[in-house]
Amino acid sequence: MSPTPDFYQYDARPVAQISVEHQWLRLDWEDGAHLAAHALWLFENTVGIGTDVSTREGLVDPANLRLDMSLCDAVADVTGARIVVTFDDALDASFHTGWLHHVATGQHKAEGHLPSQVPWTTSDFSHPPSHDGGQILGASEALIGWVNDLLTFGVARLQNAPLDPDFGLRLGEQLGAIRDTNFGPIWDVRADVDLAGRADTNSTANTTLRLGPHTDLPTRETPPGFQFLHCIANETKGGWSTIADGQAVVDALQSEHPEHYDALTTLRWIFFNRGPGIDHRWSGPIIDLGVTGSPLTIRAFYPVRGFPDMDPVDVPRAYAAMKVFSQLASSPRFEISFPFTPGDVLAFDNRRMLHGRTEFTAGGRRHLRGIYIDHDDVRSFARASNRRRQPASSGGTI
Numbered sequence: 506m507s508p509t510p511d512f513y514q515y516d517a518r519p520v521a522q523i524s525v526e527h528q529w530l531r532l533d534w535e536d537g538a539h540l541a542a543h544a545l546w547l548f549e550n551t552v553g554i555g556t557d558v559s560t561r562e563g564l565v566d567p568a569n570l571r572l573d574m575s576l577c578d579a580v581a582d583v584t585g586a587r588i589v590v591t592f593d594d595a596l597d598a599s600f601h602t603g604w605l606h607h608v609a610t611g612q613h614k615a616e617g618h619l620p621s622q623v624p625w626t627t628s629d630f631s632h633p634p635s636h637d638g639g640q641i642l643g644a645s646e647a648l649i650g651w652v653n654d655l656l657t658f659g660v661a662r663l664q665n666a667p668l669d670p671d672f673g674l675r676l677g678e679q680l681g682a683i684r685d686t687n688f689g690p691i692w693d694v695r696a697d698v699d700l701a702g703r704a705d706t707n708s709t710a711n712t713t714l715r716l717g718p719h720t721d722l723p724t725r726e727t728p729p730g731f732q733f734l735h736c737i738a739n740e741t742k743g744g745w746s747t748i749a750d751g752q753a754v755v756d757a758l759q760s761e762h763p764e765h766y767d768a769l770t771t772l773r774w775i776f777f778n779r780g781p782g783i784d785h786r787w788s789g790p791i792i793d794l795g796v797t798g799s800p801l802t803i804r805a806f807y808p809v810r811g812f813p814d815m816d817p818v819d820v821p822r823a824y825a826a827m828k829v830f831s832q833l834a835s836s837p838r839f840e841i842s843f844p845f846t847p848g849d850v851l852a853f854d855n856r857r858m859l860h861g862r863t864e865f866t867a868g869g870r871r872h873l874r875g876i877y878i879d880h881d882d883v884r885s886f887a888r889a890s891n892r893r894r895q896p897a898s899s900g901g902t903i
């Protein structure tokens with residue numbers, strides 16, 4: 506059987522009705538799926554001509570497109586697994602009906618094979634969805650179960666994970682490439698406090714201070730997608746982890762305080778990381794909606810919010826909106842809090858969740874190690890894993 510324009514296997518999805526109309530192939534399936542496929546798109550996806558048989562990547566430079574290309578005929582083969590399309594230059598090209606059906610049902614889209622996001626508040630749960638981390642490395646079913654919760658709720662915890670200081674790296678490497686930053690591929694969160702109570706650090710995270718609801722590295726054009734915090738030791742009092750679903754907070758703000766929602770989604774601030782030899786800066790709104798289809802990106806970390814980047818007349822309402830946003834995010838309605846126990850890995854969507862911690866006393870060791878990993882890598886892992894778990898013929902949604 507000739508290959509599809511990807512590396513997946515498909516079951517046949519016989520087509521109920523086929524018609525050709527100049528440049529368009531129209532297909533209808535008995536389950537109601539419909540596809541209108543343009544001649545140029547079909548040509549680009551003809552394996553061996555428009556798509557390379559080895560890489561399954563496109564070969565057609567748009568400069569060479571023949572824009573008046575049209576179709577003469579289309580017929581199904583006897584098995585129902587293929588449709589053979591005849592182009593106006595007599596080229597016959599064969600397309601797998603399972604592959605065409607997966608496009609007709611939207612499984613090719615960015616959200617394909619990913620669980621839907623579910624916003625939550627404290628009325629839904631008081632602790633993050635939790636999984637056993639003891640044997641998770643190399644355990645693909647356990648790993649994808651945890652990752653699907655992470656994608657659904659934006660937060661998922663492992664408990665009883667090994668105390669190996671590099672466990673976070675090993676875990677992240679199971680999913681994809683670690684997102685390195687000026688803090689290194691794996692970084693420590695611990696109070697570097699001397700006997701006089703001074704912290705020798707350029708990061709508020711490494712003090713004993715409370716950290717209000719925030720997202721890390723809003724100073725970057727694309728802040729890290731996910732953050733994994735692995736607790737190695739905790740002998741201190743306080744220092745509970747706090748987390749709120751930023752999506753739920755944004756939804757509430759939009760319906761209950763539209764004027765603040767408008768200010769937070771449009772007025773820009775300059776964020777910047779100060780440090781010897783570094784100068785990271787980005788300007789953006791607190792609630793960065795990007796373009797249609799972009800994941801929510803909340804830029805909220807007051808320690809690195811430097812300057813208003815807006816008309817001075819807007820500054821008062823920008824502050825008023827931020828105050829309400831931060832109050833909502835840390836309110837009992839939205840924020841859960843829970844202790845960090847050695848062996849915990851708290852994983853969360855760094856661009857959707859608002860995380861923080863309560864103040865703690867530095868009377869003992871408190872040592873977390875963190876990594877970042879981008880949305881792209883976690884989603885790629887989830888799509889490939891979820892696709893494998895589904896029956897090949899389903900073509901449905903998770």
Ligand SMILES: [Fe+2]
Pocket residue numbers: 710719720721860
């Ligand atoms: Fe943080």
